[in-house]
Amino acid sequence: MPTPADPFAPVGESCHRDGQPCGYKPATAPDACGKPATWHVMWDPGTCDNSLTCDEHMALIQSRWVYVDRHPVGPDCTMPGALWEYSNRWCVIPDDEPALAVARALNGDR
Numbered sequence: 001m002p003t004p005a006d007p008f009a010p011v012g013e014s015c016h017r018d019g020q021p022c023g024y025k026p027a028t029a030p031d032a033c034g035k036p037a038t039w040h041v042m043w044d045p046g047t048c049d050n051s052l053t054c055d056e057h058m059a060l061i062q063s064r065w066v067y068v069d070r071h072p073v074g075p076d077c078t079m080p081g082a083l084w085e086y087s088n089r090w091c092v093i094p095d096d097e098p099a100l101a102v103a104r105a106l107n108g109d110r
């Protein structure tokens, strides 16, 4: 229920809330699909090229293209700093401590 003095009125586009839209844009359509996305698709881990898509376009993607990985859209998908976890099949925002430990391990720092 909206309140008259809601300080959090939507200001333009936000990708950090539930109901993130499908980003699929048919070549023949002027705009992206815009339905609530249900799948998060990783196209190229090297460039971190990923997209959100609805059930309908997930089916289309599966029939036409090859993607690297996918998982159902979760609360952390597309959040700044979220990492794609292939093993768990979701996106997570890493805690600072484990991330630092990983960074140290990768750098050979003890």
Ligand SMILES: [Zn+2]
Pocket (backbone or CB within 6 Å): 022, 023, 024, 033, 034, 035, 053, 054, 055, 056, 057
């Ligand atoms: Zn769609």
Ligand SMILES: [Zn+2]
Pocket (backbone or CB within 6 Å): 040, 071, 072, 073, 074, 076, 077, 078, 090, 091
């Ligand atoms: Zn995700």
